[in-house]
Amino acid sequence: MSFYVTTPIYYVNGEPHLGHAYSTMAADILARHQRRMGEDVFFLTGTDEHGEPVSQAAERQGMTPQQLVDRNAPRFRDMVARVDATNDFFIRTTDRGHIERVQEVITRIRENGYVYEGTYEGWYCPRCADFKFENELGPGNTCPVHEIELVREKEENWFFQLSAFQERLEELYERRPGFVKPDFRRNEALAFIRQGLRDVSLSRPKLEWGVPLPWAPDQVMYVWFDALLNYYTALGYAREGEDLTARYWPATWHIIAKDILKFHTVYWPAFLMAADLEPPQSVYVHGYLLMGEKKMSKSLGNVLDPFEVIDRFGADALRFYCFREVRFGQDGSISTPGFEARYESELANDFGNLASRTLAMVDRYRNAVVPDPPGGDAAPAAGDAALSAGTVAPAAGRGDPALADDPALAGLPARVCALLDEAELTEALDEIWTAVRRLNRYVEETRPWELAKSEEAADAERLDSALYSLTEGLRVVTLLLVPYLPQSTERLLGALAEPSRAPADFGSRGGGQRIERLPPLFPKIEAATPAD
Ligand code: ME8
Numbered sequence: 001m002s003f004y005v006t007t008p009i010y011y012v013n014g015e016p017h018l019g020h021a022y023s024t025m026a027a028d029i030l031a032r033h034q035r036r037m038g039e040d041v042f043f044l045t046g047t048d049e050h051g052e053p054v055s056q057a058a059e060r061q062g063m064t065p066q067q068l069v070d071r072n073a074p075r076f077r078d079m080v081a082r083v084d085a086t087n088d089f090f091i092r093t094t095d096r097g098h099i100e101r102v103q104e105v106i107t108r109i110r111e112n113g114y115v116y117e118g119t120y121e122g123w124y125c126p127r128c129a130d131f132k133f134e135n136e137l138g139p140g141n142t143c144p145v146h147e148i149e150l151v152r153e154k155e156e157n158w159f160f161q162l163s164a165f166q167e168r169l170e171e172l173y174e175r176r177p178g179f180v181k182p183d184f185r186r187n188e189a190l191a192f193i194r195q196g197l198r199d200v201s202l203s204r205p206k207l208e209w210g211v212p213l214p215w216a217p218d219q220v221m222y223v224w225f226d227a228l229l230n231y232y233t234a235l236g237y238a239r240e241g242e243d244l245t246a247r248y249w250p251a252t253w254h255i256i257a258k259d260i261l262k263f264h265t266v267y268w269p270a271f272l273m274a275a276d277l278e279p280p281q282s283v284y285v286h287g288y289l290l291m292g293e294k295k296m297s298k299s300l301g302n303v304l305d306p307f308e309v310i311d312r313f314g315a316d317a318l319r320f321y322c323f324r325e326v327r328f329g330q331d332g333s334i335s336t337p338g339f340e341a342r343y344e345s346e347l348a349n350d351f352g353n354l355a356s357r358t359l360a361m362v363d364r365y366r367n368a369v370v371p372d373p374p375g376g377d378a379a380p381a382a383g384d385a386a387l388s389a390g391t392v393a394p395a396a397g398r399g400d401p402a403l404a405d406d407p408a409l410a411g412l413p414a415r416v417c418a419l420l421d422e423a424e425l426t427e428a429l430d431e432i433w434t435a436v437r438r439l440n441r442y443v444e445e446t447r448p449w450e451l452a453k454s455e456e457a458a459d460a461e462r463l464d465s466a467l468y469s470l471t472e473g474l475r476v477v478t479l480l481l482v483p484y485l486p487q488s489t490e491r492l493l494g495a496l497a498e499p500s501r502a503p504a505d506f507g508s509r510g511g512g513q514r515i516e517r518l519p520p521l522f523p524k525i526e527a528a529t530p531a532d
Helices: 018-036 052-060 065-082 096-111 162-175 183-194 223-228 230-237 258-274 306-313 315-325 336-366 382-387 412-421 425-446 448-453 457-481 486-495
Strands: 002-011 040-048 089-092 115-125 130-132 151-160 216-221 253-257 282-286 289-291
Touching: 002 018, 002 230, 018 040, 018 065, 018 253, 018 282, 018 289, 018 306, 018 315, 018 412, 018 425, 040 065, 040 230, 052 065, 065 089, 065 306, 089 230, 096 115, 096 223, 096 230, 151 216, 151 258, 162 183, 162 258, 183 258, 216 223, 223 230, 223 258, 253 258, 258 282, 306 315, 306 336, 315 336, 315 425, 315 486, 336 425, 336 448, 336 457, 336 486, 412 425, 412 457, 425 448, 425 457, 448 457, 457 486
Parallel strands: 002 040, 002 253, 040 089, 253 282
Antiparallel strands: 115 130, 115 151
């Protein structure tokens, strides 16, 4: 099966900030998850480089728009690499391949009869690059997003006949209840459609920086249609000499935030239908990361720099924090003290300690060799089978039923994978964390250090069982955490002598493998920042 996930393409006239990193990390977690399930994955991100804000910024800085975008696009590419995203391509809307395909699609839409010439008058926000309806305006004709006064614009241009798609969009929403997630966002999109759709302008006459309309090259395409098409055009030229469209289209997930809901859940599917193309399978609309009460954004000037956070805590910690602290799909506040608290209590203490104490005990009490599960490989226990995903190889080992049958661990891989298939990034992480904490409690309950002192044969067997079960539990939670914590789990899986990656093997292993001890996966904050 193929799996295609995208992020928004970011406006190249600003600096990349944590909001951009957030959507990129979310899409990356989904891409890594599907790859480790053995799927054929394509992951796209990139930059939105046309439109008025870019040409205005270039003019202010005394350079051409092309110079400005060539200077800024690498900053976004760098952000993507720094958060450890494994994108398969980075699209820029100034790519030749993109421009040619945009012109092909728009020509088809015109041939299909959905484009006409007319006059447009309305309130225009240059930062949103969007005309606002009267009922969308803030007090005093302001933009509700950017809190700036809007200008009334009147212009001759070409229109896209969005109104022709009202019924087909309603049908699409009816037929595919999961088209937009979470549900409350689906309801919002559907309410917008049911209000009645008006045609939208397809081109801007006063701008030069954009994709020229093939039949009227004095006008450039409205930047939103140019930008939305990136999800489709990239597949045509991302691999030289190969067209990936049939392999990956329609996209499985578009990951976006709520600010661009209307474009992705109303305009975009209609635009695709107008070109006889399939709409995407689903759009996940996440919330805003807030600093205090406000949306974090460049124009509001309250940006948290992801690069600083990564320098200080590492990319894994940032990836973990964002999806643990803020429920994916909802708005939520983030802060530096919040980072520090979660880092210490959850990464360093819960997970880091579980890993180091498990490795240390196997090393000390069993010469670094994971004991065989009591009873050998022959007869898998019911609880042990429940620990596996259900779709994977039959269980080989036989762990302590006190752990394997515990609701926190029984069936865990299947539950986590099902949540990740639905892009429920926070719920999946909650499940894993409950298991991490259960494993730590298991150490306290079994007290291996006391069993190790005993001369009794039964205690030696208990110690084998406890160490086997603990190592096996740690191996499973580590495999499950791979998409969130790619660097530290790679080190830990190496130390656990776990060979499986894609597909990950959640079915339980026997014993006999030699482990290695590791320095702390998440060093104390003071130690991580000697310069402070
Ligand atoms: O809108 N919290 O680009 P953009 C969470 N080019 N996510 C945030 C965020 C925040 N505080 N701030 C930004 C555009 N984002 C268009 C998109 S797509 C065809 C064209 C993320 O640079 C979030 O994904 O303004 C949001 O939708 C996106 O950045 C907007 O990025």
